[in-house]
Amino acid sequence: MFLRIFPNLINLLSFITLATTVLLIVRGNLTAQVRVFALQSGVLAILAAVVAVSADSMNLLGVALVVALVKGWIIPSVLRRAVTKIGLHDWVAPYLSASAALVVVGLLVGIAFYVMGPVVAADARPTAKAIPLALAGVLNGFFVTVYRRRALTQILGFLMLENSIFLLVMLATYGVPFIVEMGIFLDVLVAVLISEVFIYRIKENFDSIDVDHLGALKG
Numbered sequence: 733m734f735l736r737i738f739p740n741l742i743n744l745l746s747f748i749t750l751a752t753t754v755l756l757i758v759r760g761n762l763t764a765q766v767r768v769f770a771l772q773s774g775v776l777a778i779l780a781a782v783v784a785v786s787a788d789s790m791n792l793l794g795v796a797l798v799v800a801l802v803k804g805w806i807i808p809s810v811l812r813r814a815v816t817k818i819g820l821h822d823w824v825a826p827y828l829s830a831s832a833a834l835v836v837v838g839l840l841v842g843i844a845f846y847v848m849g850p851v852v853a854a855d856a857r858p859t860a861k862a863i864p865l866a867l868a869g870v871l872n873g874f875f876v877t878v879y880r881r882r883a884l885t886q887i888l889g890f891l892m893l894e895n896s897i898f899l900l901v902m903l904a905t906y907g908v909p910f911i912v913e914m915g916i917f918l919d920v921l922v923a924v925l926i927s928e929v930f931i932y933r934i935k936e937n938f939d940s941i942d943v944d945h946l947g948a949l950k951g
Contacts, residue, residue, distance in 0.1 A: 738786050739858040742903070745779040746862035749899055750841075753872045753892050757833050762884060766811045769888055773803035776895055780902060783859065787906050799898075807891065814884060828879055836879075837872055844868035859903040866903050869896030 752772035759765050780796035783789075828836070844867040852860050873893030877886050 738782070739861065741782055742779065742859050743862050743865070745775055745782065746865040746899065746903070748775050749779070749895070750865045750869045750872070753869050753876065753896070754834070754837055756876060756888065756892060757837060757872070758830050760830075762815045763812065765885065765888055766808050766815060769811070769891055770804055770808040772892060772895055773799060773808075776899060777804060779899070783902060783906060786858075789906065792902075792906065803891070803895070811884070811888070833875075833879065836875060840871040840875060841868040844871055855904075857903075859906075863900065863903050866896055866900035870900060872896075 749772055752768050752775065756765050756768045759768060777796045777800035780792060780799060784792035784796055845864040848864040848867050852863060855863070870893060873889055873896045876889030877893060878889070880886055880889065
């Protein structure tokens with residue numbers, strides 16, 4: 733029974749993961765965006781656990797638990813603390829309007845399905861049909877990183893990009909060795925903590941975390 737519903741469950745969870753990336757784009761509240769990232773990480777942890785059960789992989793199940801802990805709880809807590817201290821809850825400062833951003837998102841999703849179409853057709857794994865959704869998440873995570881002016885939202889875009897890369901690897905290969913995943917999670921956590929310190933310092937010294945304003949300081 734589980735094997736019968738496994739592909740559909742993977743497709744559903746992958747779609748929700750991509751939908752959270754789109755939701756991050758349309759939400760204008762920083763605190764809400766942090767919640768969206770926590771939600772995406774929780775869904776990703778569930779998906780990893782489902783794949784672990786299907787593949788009978790204790791290593792992947794351990795990775796799912798670490799995803800839930802590090803990305804579903806610790807990193808969102810750090811980001812919420814940063815939002816509170818900086819005091820920027822309602823202004824994410826995008827370069828594009830929400831409607832224009834959604835058009836770009838649609839184009840990126842179409843590109844992902846077009847590029848991965850031959851791969852899906854040649855791959856017999858039950859997770860293959862969800863691979864285009866993961867690639868779409870990678871492209872849109874990169875888009876979120878570059879189209880917002882606030883340093884904090886760029887960090888969120890980077891984290892969602894990393895989530896989508898993890899999803900793509902998991903669907904395509906059923907995960908990489910446990911020690912490699914732990915090293916990646918540790919690197920991401922350290923990067924977020926360092927970024928939090930830099931954001932505080934930038935805010936204190938320049939009274940802004942808008943990358944356009946910071947760029948104007950060059951010269």
